[in-house]
Amino acid sequence: MKQKKWPVRLISGGLVTLALVGIAVAAGQQGSQSDPLITLSYLEQQVTPSILSQVDSKISARQTELEEKLAGVTEAYVEEVTGKLSASGGTGSGSQTGGGAYQVVTLTPGQTLTGGAACEFLLRTGTATCVSDSSPGLVDMTDGSTLAGGGSLKANHLYLGTIEGRGVKASTAVTLMVRGSYTIQ
Numbered sequence: 345m346k347q348k349k350w351p352v353r354l355i356s357g358g359l360v361t362l363a364l365v366g367i368a369v370a371a372g373q374q375g376s377q378s379d380p381l382i383t384l385s386y387l388e389q390q391v392t393p394s395i396l397s398q399v400d401s402k403i404s405a406r407q408t409e410l411e412e413k414l415a416g417v418t419e420a421y422v423e424e425v426t427g428k429l430s431a432s433g434g435t436g437s438g439s440q441t442g443g444g445a446y447q448v449v450t451l452t453p454g455q456t457l458t459g460g461a462a463c464e465f466l467l468r469t470g471t472a473t474c475v476s477d478s479s480p481g482l483v484d485m486t487d488g489s490t491l492a493g494g495g496s497l498k499a500n501h502l503y504l505g506t507i508e509g510r511g512v513k514a515s516t517a518v519t520l521m522v523r524g525s526y527t528i529q
Contacts, residue, residue: 446522447522448519449519450517450520451512451514451528452514453514453517455528456513456529457527458475458526458528459526460505461508463505464503465497465512466500466501466503467501467519468520469499469517469518469519470516472496474512476511477509481495481510483506487501491503497512
């Protein structure tokens with residue numbers, strides 16, 4: 345009886361070993377340099393363009409969403425500023441009230457810009473003179489000096505009107521940057 349079990353065990357062990365060796369050989373050949381799992385051409389021609397198109401569409405959707413949000417915020421800000429200007433007399437009277445930011449103001453020859461207390465002027469282009477009843481007219485914050493009425497402003501110098509009624513008269517076409525309240529006559 346012992347002899348009959350021995351050949352069956354040998355044959356079944358050999359079959360199991362042969363099956364394991366076959367599986368190992370088959371698994372060892374997958375994904376090698378000569379036979380990769382995914383070919384480079386498939387990756388370059390199919391997968392990459394698909395991923396890039398998905399990314400582009402998501403970026404485009406996000407950009408549109410952000411542009412709409414920005415437009416809404418900008419519109420609300422413009423309405424708020426317009427409402428404040430209307431409440432303070434608007435721009436029709438030739439007066440402006442500036443906040444913390446500089447405003448670009450263009451004057452034609454002969455026009456006078458008169459500032460409120462603590463109004464700042466920065467002459468960018470053109471020639472202009474100081475308008476003042478008494479001395480000092482304007483404080484040249486760049487040089488640390490003062491400018492009397494009728495004195496010429498220097499380009500790119502920051503001037504401060506410490507008293508209401510001080511200002512700038514344009515001799516030629518002038519571009520100023522102004523911060524604070526002012527009127528143009």
